[in-house]
Amino acid sequence: MVLAPASRLMTASRAVRSRLGLWLMLSVGLAAGYYALLMAALIVRFGTLPNYITFYNWPASVWKIFRSTPSFSDVPPIVAQEYLIEIGYMNYDFGHGISEWALNILPYKVLQVLVLTALLAANIVLLRSKRNCSTGKRLKMGAASGLGAGFVALTSATMSWVVCCATPSWIVGLSMLGLSVSASFWIEPVGPYLSAAGYLILAVTMLVIADPAPEGLPDGRTTGRDHKISSAKGVHA
Amino acid sequence: MTQKTLGFGLRLALAVALPSIPAFAKTIDIAIGHQSMCTDTYTAGIVVKELGLLEKNLPKDGDYADVDYNITWADYSSGGPITNQMLANKLNIGVMGDYPLIVNGAKFQETDSLRTLYVAGTGYNLKGSGNAVVVPVESDIYSFDQLKGKSVSTPVGSAAWGMLLKAMQDNGITEEVSLKNQSPAVGAANIAAGKIDAHSDFCPWSEIMEFRGTGRKIYDGSEAGVPYLHGVVVRQDFAEEYPEVVTAFLKAVIEAGNWIQENPSEAVDLMEKWTGVEKEVLYIYFSNGGHLTLDPTIKDGWIEALKFDHTVLVKEKAIPPLDFDEWITEDYIKAAYSDLGMDYEADKAKVVDPETANLGLPVEIWHSRDGILKYETLPEFLKAVAEFQGTGAKLNATYVYDKSTGLKLFGKTAYFVQGEDGSYETFLRKPDAESYAAEVKGHVIDLPTAVAAFIPSE
Helix, strand or coil, X not given: CCCCXXXXXXXXXXXXXXXXXXXXXXXXXXXXXXXXXXXXXXXXXXXXXXXXXXXXXXXXXXXXXXXXXXXXXXXXXXXXXXXXXXXXEEECCCCCCEEEEEEEECHHHXXXXXXXXXXXXXXXXXXXXXXXXXXXXHHHHHHHHHHHHHHHHHHCCXXXXXXXXXXXXXXXXXXXXXXXXXXXXXXXXXXXXXHHHHHHHHHHHHXXXXXXXXXXXXXXXXXXXXXXXXXXXXXXX | CHHHHHHHHHHHHHHHHHXXXXXXXXXXXXXXXXXXXCHHHHHHCHHHHHHCHHHHHCCCCXXXXXXXXXXXXXXXXXXXHHHHHHHCCXXXXXXXXXXXXXXXXXXXXXXXXXXXXXXXXXXXXXXXECEEEEEECCCCCCXXXXXXXXXXXXXCCCHHHHHHHHHHHHCCCCCCCEEEECCHHHHHHHHHHCCCCEEXXXXXXXXXXXXXXXXXXXXXXXXCCCCEEEEXXXXXXXXXXXXXXXXXXXXXXXXXXXXXXXXXXXXXXXXXXXXXXXXXXXHHHHCCCCCCEECCCCXXXXXXXXXXXXXXXXXXXXXXXXXXXXXXXXXXXXXXXXXXXXXHHHHHHCCCCHHHHCCCCCXXXXXXXXXXXXXXXXXXXXXXXXXXXXXXXXXXXEEEECCCCCCEEEHHHCEEEECCXXXXXXXXCHHHHHHHHHHHCCEEECHHHHXXXXXXXX
16 A cells, blocks of 8 residues: 555545535534533543533633743643633532532643544545445444544543542543552553554544545546556455 | 923923832732641641731731732642642642642652742651541451451542552552542542442541541551651742742741640631531641641651652652752741741751650540530549530540550540459550450440440439
């Protein structure tokens, strides 16, 4: 398989542009669905509905961090931890209330999730555009996209479960699922690599699907070489 | 000529007017992160806030003559978020327990340009009391080694978690205990419902569970033998820009401690209103003979304890390295002592060990109407409880001391040993009580049984 990334990117870009409305709807819808799913998971896991919501002045916080952090290299990781919204459950059985669990909306993470959903939406649009693509290949590409999306989704979760000293972290999701403490901490440093692997899988899958020739593009163009390969495999009628 | 006259007129007008225009006062923002559900932080948190001790001590002359202060307090249920807010410069000062303190210092030192300073303690327990392992009150578990094969929850990353790891190592059951991550509130609820075999937590959760009658301590942090301490961290840039403000804050911390020590029962009454934590629980920490020694000095032993805690965190959570020499400074707390005319070195040299310090302290009854009543001996105490019960008087709580460790205990959770000679002793742990009973040919009883012997007969 010849990758020719530039031409495949062009193909992907054309496919997305030709169905821009669908792509946008999918990108935003999937991101919203992702956060709705996280909230649902918290409600189901803890058996309580959220009883508080707090909005934060994110731009002001970022400006403050920017002004008061001498080294610019320190700014991004600190900004990445800033909240925009916090929705959670406050337990009033002890003291004046303790936030027991919360879904934290961090703009930096939202951006990551939007990149994820944009790639996923591009893959969906590309797969839809390739109507002649074999079911087997569709399944493979779908599975690869799902795997990549799963990695990123898992490591982008920003739930906090107010165990002492815990802040929103992707391993909270694993702990909620019952993964042991030691295993959660062992796996925590792997998060960024897992996330990067997820994006890479999604991007590579997109490039593979965006093969300009064999299954036919929306405008119906193919190349002779790819056509031959496809015919040899008996994929196309 | 006209221009010259106009220029002169303007200069004259400005010269006359400028002094009468009020200068724009500089505002210093002081943002403090504290924890109203962590007793050991109160002298640098809720007490300073509610008594206005920081406002009282802030400098108001010299460079600070025209300064306005904008003081904000933010309450958190753990130390982690305080560190994040300090990194974002939304908090200048944070107060937290030993493990979160270390994470704070290490996370800052991991950055290129930001640092915190550990400037003072708030209080300590020499051997680690404050952390404890609790089981449901009906459980048949009475000692730590019985946790083999059981599930124990703890807020991972907290001092209680560190204590639990050490206790598991000390008892050789590291592999046999299933560790679960649970918040204090969830852990307490699960203990009440009997959903977990045991829960390890920090101050004052174990005592809350005991006071509410849902949990029973089987292991006290003092058995781990590692000091349990809390302290104050300040962003270095803030401390360097406004050193007098940091000193003022530490003067407030010292005064908060003095205020509690002067009248603990009144202090816990107010602290209950401020925090929602029951005053009877707070009394076990803040009273004479309580778990907490209020002392802001930085002792060499504390630095060693913090270094030990750091090794645990490096091993279990892979936290970054921490240069303790760069992080810890006594300069500000020494200045605060000096300003208040107090002897820092004398306080630094003092170490309170409950085992010796609490020897001979009177046992207590908290009468709902008459307040704290003290009794020199356990028979006098038991007789008084019996009499009060006979009149239907409401007793908020009773307090005795563990013979083994000197720790203050709720009378209702203590194991009483009645010796052959009719004498009484009280214990925290059942195995200790049984061992002592065998030694003195006595028997182990609970408070109601002990009191029953003193109920006047007709």
